[in-house]
Structures are given as structure tokens and as C-alpha cells.
Amino acid sequence: MNRRNLLLGAGALAVAGGAGVAGWRASVGSVADYDRYSDRLRAAMPPDPAMADLIRYATLAANGHNTQPWRFRIKGETIDILPDLSRRTPVVDPDDHHLFVSLGCAAENLRIAATATGRPGALSIDDAGARYVFDRGSARTDPLFAAIPARRCSRTLYDGRPVPNSDLETLRRATDTPGVRLVLLTDRPRIDQARDLVVAGNEAQMTDPAFMAELKRWLRFNPGDAMRTGDGLYSAASGSPILPAGLGGIAFDRFFAAAAENEKYARQIDSSSGLAVFLAERADPAHWMTVGRACQRFMLAATALDLRCAFVNQPVEVAGLRPALADLAGEAGLRPDLVLRFGRGPVLPFAPRRPVAAVIV
Ligand SMILES: Cc1cc2nc3c(=O)[nH]c(=O)nc-3n(C[C@H](O)[C@H](O)[C@H](O)COP(=O)(O)O)c2cc1C
Numbered sequence: 001m002n003r004r005n006l007l008l009g010a011g012a013l014a015v016a017g018g019a020g021v022a023g024w025r026a027s028v029g030s031v032a033d034y035d036r037y038s039d040r041l042r043a044a045m046p047p048d049p050a051m052a053d054l055i056r057y058a059t060l061a062a063n064g065h066n067t068q069p070w071r072f073r074i075k076g077e078t079i080d081i082l083p084d085l086s087r088r089t090p091v092v093d094p095d096d097h098h099l100f101v102s103l104g105c106a107a108e109n110l111r112i113a114a115t116a117t118g119r120p121g122a123l124s125i126d127d128a129g130a131r132y133v134f135d136r137g138s139a140r141t142d143p144l145f146a147a148i149p150a151r152r153c154s155r156t157l158y159d160g161r162p163v164p165n166s167d168l169e170t171l172r173r174a175t176d177t178p179g180v181r182l183v184l185l186t187d188r189p190r191i192d193q194a195r196d197l198v199v200a201g202n203e204a205q206m207t208d209p210a211f212m213a214e215l216k217r218w219l220r221f222n223p224g225d226a227m228r229t230g231d232g233l234y235s236a237a238s239g240s241p242i243l244p245a246g247l248g249g250i251a252f253d254r255f256f257a258a259a260a261e262n263e264k265y266a267r268q269i270d271s272s273s274g275l276a277v278f279l280a281e282r283a284d285p286a287h288w289m290t291v292g293r294a295c296q297r298f299m300l301a302a303t304a305l306d307l308r309c310a311f312v313n314q315p316v317e318v319a320g321l322r323p324a325l326a327d328l329a330g331e332a333g334l335r336p337d338l339v340l341r342f343g344r345g346p347v348l349p350f351a352p353r354r355p356v357a358a359v360i361v
Contacts, residue, residue, distance in 0.1 A: 027244035029224020031236075037227050038350045042149035049117050051079065052356045057113040057148050059353050061105035061296055062311075064098035065089050065218040066351050068231050070106050071361045077121075081107050081130040082361070091214040092205070092317050100285040101337065103130060104292020109148055112300070116145035127285040144174065147303035152350050154308035155238045157271040158343030162186065167305050171276070171342075174301035177294040179281050183329040186274035193328050194277075194315070194339065195269040199262045201314025201321050206258035220352070221248025230354035237351045265312060273343035275312070277325065279334040291337045302342055309342040 042060065045053050055072045058081070063069065069087035073080040081103055088099060107130035111123045114132065118139040124131050168184060175182045185191050205211045219233050220226040221243045226234040236242055243251060269275070278295050280287035302309050315321040316336050325336045 024244070027224070028222035028242050029227060031223055031242070034223035034227060034349070038352070041353050042350065044149070045113065045117055047117070049113075052360075054110055054113050054117070054119070055079070055360065056353075056356050058106040058110035059356065059359060060148055060151070061102070061109045061292075062151075062153065062299060063102035063105060064093060065215070066232050066234075067218060068102075068354055068359065069099045070103055070359060072359055073361050077134040079110065079132045079134075081110065081132070083129060084359075089214055089218070091208075091210045096285070097283075097288050097337070098313075100288035101292035101295070104289030104294075105296040106292075107132065107289065108293035108296040112142055112144050113148060115140050116142045125286050125289045130289055143304050144297065144300040147300040151299050151303040152347065153237070153310045154345060154347050155268070155310045156308065156345045156348060157268060158273065158308060158341075158345035160271050161273060161344065163273045163307065163342065163344075167307070168274075170305060171298055171301050171307075175276075175294050175298040177290060177297070179287055179290050180294040181279045181281070181331060181334070182294065182298070183277045183279070183331065184274055185277065185329070190328060191269065191272070191275055194275050194312075194325070195266055197315035197321050197325055197328070198265050198269060198312045198339070199314075201318040202262055202265055203258050204318045204320075205314060206256075206261060212256075216249065216252055219248065219252065221245050226352040230352050230358070232352070234349065234352055236349045239348055265314075268310070269312065269341055271343065271345070272341035273307075274341070276309075276338075276340045276342060277329045277331075277336055278338040278340075279326065279329065279331050279336050281334070283335045288337065295338050295340070298340065306344070307342050308345050308347065309340045312339050312341050315339065 051074050059068060067087040067089060069084045071082045071084045073082060083099055083103060088096060093099060107123055110132055114121060116139055119134045120137040120140060121132055121134040172182060185194055220229060221235050225245055276298060278291050280291045299309050315325040316339060322336055326332050326334050329336060
């Protein structure tokens with residue numbers, strides 16, 4: 001019996017044990033309600049959008065553990081994007097690297113959305129955060145704009161077929177950012193070596209009780225909890241079953257084992273067409289935000305090409321594995337920032353987001 005069947009079995013037992021179907025529904029919420037909530041978050045931008053609409057698009061960016069560690073401050077024609085340090089993940093991200101990358105992802109979404117809807121401007125970045133200053137020019141279309149509400153991480157198996165060189169070139173061009181190096185690994189020997197680093201990193205993380213405790217705090221086992229908090233890692237968005245929170249916690253403690261997860265990551269990478277490794281030329285918050293901007297552009301360009309991506313960041317999160325990954329990418333001496341796998345495959349439900357009002361200060 002695999003872990004999924006065990007979990008489903010546990011769920012069936014709980015129902016039979018007295019909770020009943022109605023009790024089960026009440027404790028997990030409704031998938032249909034979640035779909036409507038998710039559609040509202042990703043509703044198309046009106047033609048003359050308010051600041052709140054632009055910020056909504058910014059918050060659809062990728063971000064570590066979906067903590068959404070950002071605050072937006074509107075002052076006249078300026079939006080500041082600032083870190084929310086109450087949403088740090090100190091175990092997996094002790095130096096706030098992922099936190100600043102996440103701010104960069106949001107800043108790039110904001111810039112693309114503003115430019116495409118008639119509010120071009122200038123985005124500046126320093127070690128404290130990002131600032132977008134509007135000037136009212138005319139809208140400039142950008143193929144990445146339509147991809148903002150469609151982008152998501154797809155933690156699924158891909159079909160393993162090579163991505164055509166023309167698409168790889170499109171991804172490179174979209175990502176091209178001063179200060180950031182993008183290395184595409186598309187040959188099997190190097191993908192295999194990267195896979196082994198991901199598995200080694202996963203093993204290290206899953207045998208670290210502090211890592212597991214932090215991860216568990218951000219898991220949302222059902223649509224009800226995902227909508228209530230508007231943040232965190234919604235189980236269905238990772239292909240895991242929906243469970244009441246209490247049962248989900250027990251299942252996580254008992255059945256979420258390194259060996260099975262290692263095998264899952266290995267299969268997922270084997271099914272991928274390639275890996276994208278991002279490396280900034282310097283390691284400081286401003287450069288991490290710049291990496292976030294580049295990575296968000298990569299994911300949007302992939303979405304526009306109907307390609308899927310998902311992060312496999314274990315060898316950047318486990319510091320001891322970074323030099324081997326940098327060597328593999330041909331960039332010895334740099335700190336690797338992010339690893340994405342990409343290819344073609346199915347999607348899973350979208351991740352939740354908090355309402356815009358919760359992130360404006
Ligand atoms: C800096 C950073 C690090 C991330 N690391 C991982 C990771 O190691 N594994 C993973 O599955 N997702 C990772 N993610 C993806 C987030 O979990 C994801 O963006 C978030 O849950 C929101 O989901 P969405 O991107 O589908 O909207 C990372 C994202 C960022 C920006």
C-alpha cells in the first residue's frame with residue numbers, strides 16, 4: 001500500500017468512524033468553493049486598473065513556502081515592495097535569500113502588469129526592497145502579461161520530450177537580466193547529476209526535525225484551510241490528498257518519509273526536459289531580488305509557451321551542496337540561487353493568496 005492509499009484509507013476510516021460525510025465536508029471545505037475563490041484571485045485586469053488590481057497581480061508571483069513575505073506601500077505615484085519579516089522561514093531560509101527572491105518575483109509581476117495597462121514606470125531595487133514609480137504613458141503590450149494569472153508551479157510528472165531550441169531561446173531571451181546567469185541543463189548526464197544533488201538535499205532536509213516542523217506549519221491540508229489563511233502549501237497543489245487538518249498532521253508525521261519523497265523527486269526530474277539554474281553575480285538582497293525578477297520572467301515565458309515548471313531547490317537550500325551545483329552549472333565560485341525543472345505535462349490546482357487588503361500597509 002502506498003502513502004496515498006494509506007492516507008485515503010485513513011480518511012475513509014475517519015468517515016466510517018463517526019465523522020460522517022457531512023462532518024468530513026465541514027472539516028475540509030469545498031473544492032468547488034476553492035475553484036471560485038481561485039478564479040476571483042486571478043480575474044482578468046480591468047482596462048484602467050486600480051492600484052489594488054496591480055498589487056493583486058503582483059501577489060500572484062512565486063514565493064517560498066507561499067508565505068507571501070511582502071508588504072506594499074502606496075504613496076502617490078509610487079509603490080514600495082517591502083519585506084514582511086513576520087513571514088520569514090528561518091530554518092529553510094536563514095539569511096532571507098528566498099524571501100528577497102520572492103519580493104523580486106512580485107516586483108517583476110507588478111512592473112509587467114503596470115506597463116501593459118498604461119502605467120509604465122521605473123523599477124528600482126536596493127537591499128531594503130523594491131520601488132516602482134509610475135509615469136502615465138500609453139500601454140505597451142507584453143506577451144508575459146497574459147501569463148501572470150495562468151502561471152503556477154506544476155509538481156507533476158512531465159513527458160520527458162526535449163523542448164525545441166527555439167523555445168529554449170525564447171526562455172533565455174525573456175530571462176536575460178544583467179547580474180544574473182541562467183544555465184540550462186538539457187543533457188541527460190548533467191540532469192542526472194543535478195537529480196542526485198536534489199535527492200541528497202531532500203534527504204538532508206527530511207531528516208532534520210526543524211525543517212520538517214517549519215514545513216508542517218505552512219501546510220494546508222484542505223481547501224477550507226487554504227481559503228481561510230490565504231497562504232501556505234495547499235495539498236492539492238502538490239498532488240497530495242485533501243484531509244482534515246488534524247488527520248493531515250498525523251499523516252504527515254507518520255507517512256511523509258524521505259525514501260518515498262526521494263523517489264518521487266527522482267522520477268519528476270527524470271520526466272523533465274531540462275533544469276534551469278539561476279546564479280546571481282553577487283550574494284546580497286538586491287541581487288537576490290534581481291534573480292527573482294529573472295526567474296519570474298522565465299516562468300511567465302514558459303507559461304506562454306505552454307511549458308510547466310517547478311522548483312527543486314534542495315541543493316541551494318542545503319548550503320553544503322551549493323559548490324557541487326555551481327560546478328555542475330559551470331559557474332564554480334558563484335552561489336546558485338534557484339533550480340527549476342521544466343517540460344510539458346498536466347497541471348494541478350492553483351495555490352491560494354491572501355486578499356490585497358492584507359498586504360497593503
Ligand atoms: C525563492 C523560492 C523558493 C521556492 N522553493 C521551492 C521548493 O524548493 N520546492 C517547491 O516545490 N516549491 C518551491 N517554491 C515554489 C513555491 O512553493 C510557490 O511559488 C508557492 O507555493 C506559490 O505557488 P504558485 O507558484 O503555484 O503560485 C519556491 C518559490 C520561490 C520564489
